[in-house]
Structures are given as structure tokens and as C-alpha cells.
Amino acid sequence: MNNVVIGRYLPGNGVLHRMDPRTKLLGLVFLLASVFLIDRFFHMLLALGLIIVLLLVSRISPKRVYLGMRPILFLLLFTFIFQIAFNEEGDLLWSLPLNWSLSSLAAVVAIVFLWGFTRRYVRFSLLYFLLGAAAVLTALANLDYGYTLTTGTLEVYEDGLQSAFFIMFRLIVIVAISTMVTMSTKPTDLNLGLEYILKPFKILRVNTEEIAMIIAISLRYIPTLLDEANKIMLAQASRGVDFKEGRLKEKVTQIVSLLVPMFIISFQRSDDLANAMEARSFVPGAPRTKLHVLIWRRLDYVALVVIFALFLASLGARLV
């Protein structure tokens, strides 16, 4: 709780760090669109190669991208297995007879339990999961003692394998692109860029300055509120609330004892801030000057040309 890092920004001096946030946001939009336009395996492989080159050039460690993917790892594995097991187009590459017998089912249950209990002690969780999956398959293929319920075969087809890898690569590319942007840009800079990018929406009577203002204030107050939350927790702990232990019912009480002061503090802060702003002649909706002015540099022009070329190339590849 003490060292919560919100956002993923890491200071650095790579190419991406020096780029204008507007360039990066436009790049994010157009490159993501390109990735969704690509529909051939070879092109996706090419995109993956380009991303790896970009990662190396911008000096962002691939390990960070992997960490960014952790939340969707489950989903990724699920779709991967799904494609391999159920896609039955193309040539048959490999098949494995499976016996759902009493002995093999018992072995599967044992393996799953063993995996569940020991996985927290193993460092490479993904590798360990694959090992567990392999063990389950081996058990299903070889153990046919006892009463056999049913038999089946696991068949891996060429198209299934290809689309499984295609999807995996696509997800890796998507996550890598967005991780690179959020890692190399401060949230406040992203907000400045966003205000600029959103300007066309003014035609729809969207108040883009207000949006940028709200995001800026939120970003400014997130650390303050975290600090306050810490104080509240310490204060409640000194009155005997234990934030680490407890069942669901006690947890709910703890959260309530934390939330009520949080809301009171944030309402107070917002009143203070509104007064302070009005005292400095802030008028909502009135034109304002900027403290930080964004400047396009040569690097940005080059990057934008490259990004647009890539977008056109993938559009062309889709249409051909």
C-alpha cells in the first residue's frame, strides 16, 4: 500500500521518450488500426519483428511488456488452447488419443491439485502452467486402467495451429504498442496530447478543455488521495481495525471505515480547490493560456510519416 505505483511511466531517454505525446497518441491509434487490418500470418510476423526492433531502439525492456500482458495471460492461453483444440480446418498435423478412464481422471485431478498448491513457490508461473498442461495430456493419453468412460482424440490441424499463433502474435503486438506509449509518456503529457487530438470533437459541442482540465486535476490529486488513504488506514488501525486479516464481512466493515472519510476528504478538497481557482480568476469555459506548449520536432515528422506509411501498407495488404 505504501509504494503503489499508478500508471506505468518509467523515466528514460530513448527515442520514444523524446517524442511528442501527440505523435505517440496518433501512432497508437493508427498502428492499432493497422494491426487489426492485417489478416495474413506472414504480415503479422513482420509486424512482430518491427515491434521488437522498436522495443530495442527505444530501450524499453521486453520484460516490461511481458508484465503488461500478465493480466490477460489467462485469456491468451484460453483462446490459444481453444483454437488448437476446436479449429478443424486445413491438414491434420498431429493427433493424440485420449482415454477418459477412472485412473486417468484421478491422475488429472491429482496433477491439478499439485499444480494449484505448488505454483506459488515456483518462479516461472507460465512455464509451470505449460508443464502442468503437458502432464495432464500425458496422463490422459497413457493411463487407460480402470473403467473407461469415453475415449476421444486431440487433433491439431494446420489452420488451428496457425490461427492460434496469429492471435497470440496479434495480442502481443497490441499490448506491446500500448505499453510502449504508456511507459514512455508521463500521464500529464498524455493528457496534453489528448487535449490536442480531441480538438476536432469541438464540432460536436464537446468541451475538450474541460475534459483535459478534469483529467489534469485528477492526476494531480491521485497521489494526494493515496496519501490520505494511508493516513486514514493508520488512524483506523490505531483504533483497532485490522486491514490485513478478516473474512468478507469484516473486510466490508474495513472498507466502509476507509471509504467514508475518503469521500468526506475528497469533497472538502474539491471545495478548497474550486475556491482557490476562482480566487485566481478561473472562469469555466473562458479561454486560457498554457503553461506547457507542445512543439513538433523533426523526430515527430519522421515518426508520423513512418506510421502513416505502415498504416497505408497494411490497408493495401488487406485490400489486395
Next chain:
Amino acid sequence: MNPTSRQLTETALLIAVAVVIEFAFRILPRQPQGGSIDITMLPLIILAYRQGFLRGLLGGMIFGVLNFLLSGLALHWGSFFLDYLLAFGALASAAWFFRMGRESAVYFGLGILAAGILRFALHVVSGVVFFGEYAPEGTPVLEYSLTYNFTYMGPSIALTLVIGLLIFDRLKPLLDR
């Protein structure tokens, strides 16, 4: 129409509370499915209670954008709009229930329930699009999306409802200033 400065700062602070809850107070940390069980919705619903539907919609959408900027993942083309912009913007729909009666906690609870279910529905639609894009043909896409999203949205809605009802009376004087 321009908001007052007070509305503006209040929106910003409530969004900040939502971000703090989202990142620092995972009730059950790190679900394997990716979605997490938390009460992020509560400050955004309180915003809708305080400032009405349109301002709540704006606030929810801004939270979506901020959430995306801080740790966003869009796995298919519509995900940014469905999972971030619309899903959190939809929470403002609670405001329609708050109009029926601001005094009783019943309408507050109903509002939370409706907002949560609408958000759940949007995640389900997003899941259908996602699986439609990634799963082989003939997969029961809707069922998968329903189950998958329910595993974290169900408990989240229940938790938000319980906690929302518990704090409603205590926060009432503050909410009706």
C-alpha cells in the same frame, strides 16, 4: 453549458477516488481472468447522484479514458469504446433512479444495481465481439462472454451494492449539500 468550478473540481476528485480504489484497493487481488472484483463504480455512481445524468456520463467516460491511459489494454477494435468509454459512462444511468427519490436508500440501491447491470451488459457485448474475432466458428460466444464477465462483475456489483447502502446514510448530508 459550462459547469461551475465546483462541479468541475468535484468531478475530478471523484474520478481520482475511483482511480485510487481501482489501483490500490483490490478487494480480492489479481483475479486470473483479468477483471478484478472492486468497488470502482461507487464514486462514479455518487458523481451521477450529485450532478445528474449528463455530468455523470462525462465523468464516467473521462474515468474510462484515464483508466485506459494509465493501464489500458484493448484486445479488439471496439474494446476501447465498449470496455472503457461506454462501460463506465453507462454508470451514469443510475441517475434516472435517483430522480425517482433521493431520500430513500432503496432508490440508491436500485440505481447501483441498474448501473452495474448495464456495465455488465456492455462488457458482455464487448466479449462477444472479442470472441467472435478470436474463437473458431460455431463457438457459443454469448455463453462464454456471459460466464467470463459474470465471474468478476457479479461479485463487484454485489459488493458495490452492499457498501453503497452501508455508506449512503452516513454520506447523505454531504451528498445533498
